[in-house]
Amino acid sequence: MIIDPVTLIVALITVSTPVLLAAIGELVVEKAGVLNLGVEGMMIMGAVCGFVTAHHTGSPLMAFVAGMGGAAALAMLFAVLTQLLMANQVASGLALTLFGLGLAALIGVGYGGLPVPPVSRPFPEALRDIPVAGPILFSHSTLTYVALILVAAVWYVLTRTRIGLILRAVGENHDAAHALGYKVVRIRILAILFGGACAGLGGAFLSVVRVQNWFEGMTAGAGWIALALVVFASWKPWRVLLGAWLFGGIAALQLRLQAVEVGVPVALLDASPYLVTILVLVIISSDRSRAALNAPAALGRVFHASS
Amino acid sequence: MTALLEIEGLTKAYPGVVANDAVSFSVQPGEVHALLGENGAGKSTLVKMIYGLVKPDRGAMRLRGAAYAPSEPRAARAAGVAMVFQHFSLFEALSVAENIALGMENPPKARDLAERIRSVSETYGLPLDPFRLVGDLSAGERQRVEIIRCLLQDPKLLIMDEPTSVLTPQEVEILFHTLRKLSSEGTAILYISHKLEEIRTLCDAATILRLGKKVGECTPREVTAAHMAELMVGKSLSVPARDDHEPGEVLLHVAGLSVTPASPFGMPLRHVGLEVRAGEVLGIGGVAGNGQDELLSALSGETPVSPGAITLQGQPVGHLGPNERRVLGLLCAPEERLGHAAAPDMSLTENAVLTGRIRQGLDAHGFVNWGKARGFAEAIIARFDVRTPGPGVAARALSGGNLQKFVIGREILQDPTVLVVNQPTWGVDASAAAAIRQALLDLAQGGAAVIVISQDLDELLEISDRFCALNEGRLSAPRPARGLTMEEIGLMLGGAHDMHDVAAGAGA
Numbered sequence: 045m046i047i048d049p050v051t052l053i054v055a056l057i058t059v060s061t062p063v064l065l066a067a068i069g070e071l072v073v074e075k076a077g078v079l080n081l082g083v084e085g086m087m088i089m090g091a092v093c094g095f096v097t098a099h100h101t102g103s104p105l106m107a108f109v110a111g112m113g114g115a116a117a118l119a120m121l122f123a124v125l126t127q128l129l130m131a132n133q134v135a136s137g138l139a140l141t142l143f144g145l146g147l148a149a150l151i152g153v154g155y156g157g158l159p160v161p162p163v164s165r166p167f168p169e170a171l172r173d174i175p176v177a178g179p180i181l182f183s184h185s186t187l188t189y190v191a192l193i194l195v196a197a198v199w200y201v202l203t204r205t206r207i208g209l210i211l212r213a214v215g216e217n218h219d220a221a222h223a224l225g226y227k228v229v230r231i232r233i234l235a236i237l238f239g240g241a242c243a244g245l246g247g248a249f250l251s252v253v254r255v256q257n258w259f260e261g262m263t264a265g266a267g268w269i270a271l272a273l274v275v276f277a278s279w280k281p282w283r284v285l286l287g288a289w290l291f292g293g294i295a296a297l298q299l300r301l302q303a304v305e306v307g308v309p310v311a312l313l314d315a316s317p318y319l320v321t322i323l324v325l326v327i328i329s330s331d332r333s334r335a336a337l338n339a340p341a342a343l344g345r346v347f348h349a350s351s
Numbered sequence: 352m353t354a355l356l357e358i359e360g361l362t363k364a365y366p367g368v369v370a371n372d373a374v375s376f377s378v379q380p381g382e383v384h385a386l387l388g389e390n391g392a393g394k395s396t397l398v399k400m401i402y403g404l405v406k407p408d409r410g411a412m413r414l415r416g417a418a419y420a421p422s423e424p425r426a427a428r429a430a431g432v433a434m435v436f437q438h439f440s441l442f443e444a445l446s447v448a449e450n451i452a453l454g455m456e457n458p459p460k461a462r463d464l465a466e467r468i469r470s471v472s473e474t475y476g477l478p479l480d481p482f483r484l485v486g487d488l489s490a491g492e493r494q495r496v497e498i499i500r501c502l503l504q505d506p507k508l509l510i511m512d513e514p515t516s517v518l519t520p521q522e523v524e525i526l527f528h529t530l531r532k533l534s535s536e537g538t539a540i541l542y543i544s545h546k547l548e549e550i551r552t553l554c555d556a557a558t559i560l561r562l563g564k565k566v567g568e569c570t571p572r573e574v575t576a577a578h579m580a581e582l583m584v585g586k587s588l589s590v591p592a593r594d595d596h597e598p599g600e601v602l603l604h605v606a607g608l609s610v611t612p613a614s615p616f617g618m619p620l621r622h623v624g625l626e627v628r629a630g631e632v633l634g635i636g637g638v639a640g641n642g643q644d645e646l647l648s649a650l651s652g653e654t655p656v657s658p659g660a661i662t663l664q665g666q667p668v669g670h671l672g673p674n675e676r677r678v679l680g681l682l683c684a685p686e687e688r689l690g691h692a693a694a695p696d697m698s699l700t701e702n703a704v705l706t707g708r709i710r711q712g713l714d715a716h717g718f719v720n721w722g723k724a725r726g727f728a729e730a731i732i733a734r735f736d737v738r739t740p741g742p743g744v745a746a747r748a749l750s751g752g753n754l755q756k757f758v759i760g761r762e763i764l765q766d767p768t769v770l771v772v773n774q775p776t777w778g779v780d781a782s783a784a785a786a787i788r789q790a791l792l793d794l795a796q797g798g799a800a801v802i803v804i805s806q807d808l809d810e811l812l813e814i815s816d817r818f819c820a821l822n823e824g825r826l827s828a829p830r831p832a833r834g835l836t837m838e839e840i841g842l843m844l845g846g847a848h849d850m851h852d853v854a855a856g857a858g859a
Contacts, residue, residue, distance in 0.1 A: 206452070206458070209445075209449055209452060209453060210453065212442075212444075212445065213442050213445065213449075213453050216442040216443070216444050216445060217440075217441070217442050217443070219440070220440035220441060220442060221442075221453075223404065223424070223436060223440040224424060224440060224453055224454055225403070225404075225423045225424030225425045225428075226453075338444075340444075341443065341444060
């Protein structure tokens, strides 16, 4: 048995979508100078809220909105803790992940294995049947295309618009931004909420579209991968896409390698996407001064508006 | 003629301190008005109220006869008030044009903005390339970014907070030229400084603050600098005294010292060589960001270099860390008081242990002798007149001047062979600065070698035996400090060095 490259690429794009959504959200948060380590917790909240809503309403759209809302609510908690109460961002983010995992498990009790409605695909059957290009370009669910548009939109807003400039300025030097009269805390809270909504959308995609099921801990570290991707991408949106595809590609490939029973232990194959992510991160970070040039200078620093 | 800005009874109190106590003055259109006072006199708080960053507790302001109470900087800018900050409010990772756009209410499109930046910068003789990253600019160029950001708003009142502290004498000349041109066009300038000679050459009127209160006003051209100093400090100051003497043997020798910086916007050191002798003070001048921090960390041992690059009394020490160098008698006091020279949330006793542990024998077998440590801290406090309730107080709680006296005193009391200090009197009030300078001179008198890295040229001329300049990571040959003029020093510092750089950068 050989591995079909077309189905591999299709799988790659599906696997990478949740990570891509979460990472592009986190990129915006970090560009505003906030380090939210709670991505994993927000993703799984999105997954459970999306799944429960999809089951009850039968509407995937409602499910995605609920997923975004649930994760954004969790993000709001983080925003209040870190921006208004000046709590440490690292500790709050870790707590958020633990809290999210626990809360999601509680909400999802009894929902495992229940049916959810199928998701629509935007392109007609005829387009999907074109050989090679059809499955790769036109076979995905709407949300996959939304994720790609989101990457383009984030890139455009960050580099070409005034809002993006202000956001970057806040992440670069919050004292200077404050001195110029920009509302640092407000901008950061909005960025955190956006990041939460994106992570939640990624989680909802996972449970409602890709797996179409709910079980505890189903995000399986995707949130952490998303965090790593942002660093991997040196805070550049298009590189986040590249990184997400790299991670998705290896994840999809290793599943197929397991199926064809190559002589590599299954445990090692399972771990390979994470190992490759670590490896790439090490290589990327080896040039410290270049990585530091793109990093938001105020990342993770508590802003206190003194006179 | 109605005044442009009238201020009446402005009061602002913070917990434990009244920053401004019923301050009143007025600024005429086109006037260059100096706001004079020591650190902590309340100058910054006062202008922050005018710029809408701080709300006054009491008092009223009138701009062109109309009530003026800006709720935020945006409102102040809309009313025609612009401000150039003391610590630049710039974003290093953004370009000049992006930085300027951030300070404008309705910035034009990127290309038009670049055009306007070019035309304004040419009109006022402040060359600047809109597309360069601010992180790559010199301090003088960064200030131009701020000034042009203000000028694009067409302000009626321009506030400048200590604008010359980071400039070479030649750059100061260019700045004054620009300011005079602005004032002749009718823009009023509120000029904050504690440099008296500058104020005498530039300003039409001066308001003097001390401890938050207005203590006087004068026409700077008609009074002496000494008179203004007395108003400002409230007493007359003594100039540090020293005896003439012959320097002794070479204690510290540095040759071919090259260091790559740790941060992307740092300055590499290029083949720095110097030597200091016993009983001598070597002054190293230079505009901030020309390698001062890198030089200090190479001398202190924070950045290890090749063994032979630094020799202390003939012994190679370049590869040794700070503690090993302390054992041998090479001590350092870095510029940043909070977070580098002292741990902000630790007590003075604990901070005394951090560098004094080895030479003062404050620990044994891994245990700290707290009694002895406290004694050492108390000795520093008593000898250097550090105003604090006691050695148990956190370093953060001390005022800048008092903490600086403690940090410098801590090294001096350890009886160093060679002491290196960076910006010893930065942000320190005049009387504390005089005390620190005197202590450094006394140390040299006692046979130690002292290296003073500073941006304050007056300070260096006052206390150094020899002077050299640090410019873009290169150290000039030393010259005897006595008889050196400001003009010569300015050329040693690279003059207005970025003028041709900009032209080259724009052409590239």
